[in-house]
Amino acid sequence: MKGEILPPLTASVHVRRAGWRFGLRLWLPLFLFWLLLLPLVLLALPFLLAAALIFGVRFWGSIRAVLSLLAATRGTSIAVDRPGSRIFVNLQ
Amino acid sequence: MTDNRRHILDMLASGKITAAEAERLLAALERPAGATVMSESDRAKYLRVLVDTVDPLEGPTKVNVRVPMQLLRAGVKLTGFIPSHAREQVNDALRKEGISFDINNITPQNLEDVVEQLRELTVDVNNDNTKVRVFCE
Numbered sequence A: 001m002k003g004e005i006l007p008p009l010t011a012s013v014h015v016r017r018a019g020w021r022f023g024l025r026l027w028l029p030l031f032l033f034w035l036l037l038l039p040l041v042l043l044a045l046p047f048l049l050a051a052a053l054i055f056g057v058r059f060w061g062s063i064r065a066v067l068s069l070l071a072a073t074r075g076t077s078i079a080v081d082r083p084g085s086r087i088f089v090n091l092q
Numbered sequence B: 001m002t003d004n005r006r007h008i009l010d011m012l013a014s015g016k017i018t019a020a021e022a023e024r025l026l027a028a029l030e031r032p033a034g035a036t037v038m039s040e041s042d043r044a045k046y047l048r049v050l051v052d053t054v055d056p057l058e059g060p061t062k063v064n065v066r067v068p069m070q071l072l073r074a075g076v077k078l079t080g081f082i083p084s085h086a087r088e089q090v091n092d093a094l095r096k097e098g099i100s101f102d103i104n105n106i107t108p109q110n111l112e113d114v115v116e117q118l119r120e121l122t123v124d125v126n127n128d129n130t131k132v133r134v135f136c137e
Helices: A030-055 A059-072 B003-013 B019-030 B069-079 B084-096 B108-118
Strands: A010-016 A024-029 A077-082 A085-091 B046-055 B059-068 B122-126 B130-136
Touching: A010 A030, A024 A030, A030 A059, A059 B069, B003 B019, B046 B069, B059 B069, B069 B108
Parallel strands: none
Antiparallel strands: A010 A024, A010 A085, A077 A085, A077 B059, B046 B059, B046 B130, B122 B130
16 A cells, blocks of 8 residues: 555656657656646635535545556556657556 | 365355355465465566557658656546546446446555556457557566
8 A cells, every 4th residue: 555645756758759850858846746746736625515415426535546547657658659759647 | 175265165056256266266276375465576567558650651660669668657647636426427438328337436456456457458450451469568
């Protein structure tokens, strides 16, 4: 269960298109995005709690499930190769 | 013949269990102790989809997608948070489309069984211009 709710911390994105002289290689620190998102989520919590009460949904369970879903995206990788072009995305 | 084996065959003979259930029980008896619990390393971790296609105009394209099995598990867990009235609505909608499926049957235990079976799954589609391979690793 260790790290079960830890969302992807980094993403690697490689893009190279036909005609481009150089490819684009990005290393995205997603953890910064989560840190920026955290205050917004905290502000939204009372509204989410109210919605959960109105619709009869388990609040903390839902939060945990959404975090698990985010965490489960770690390890996802998508690569598309065509002559002269390549797109690669990897979540870690 | 061991007592357990004889007991299973007796239950089968008396009609208390079906042949399929007896087969499953006998298979479980034959498994070595501790083999019923799958170790973490034995479990399939990723679903892989490989597509290799040749477009007459744009040339060959290769797609390689790796999806963690944990994503499937987490997605199914989310169904547990659907309110009961909404579940009925979903079931009604499925029935209207001719799909006799009850989403109440999607449970973590059932999912583990499905995921375990997926481990053995390999789908190979070969066409003139396209090859698709789906498997777990």
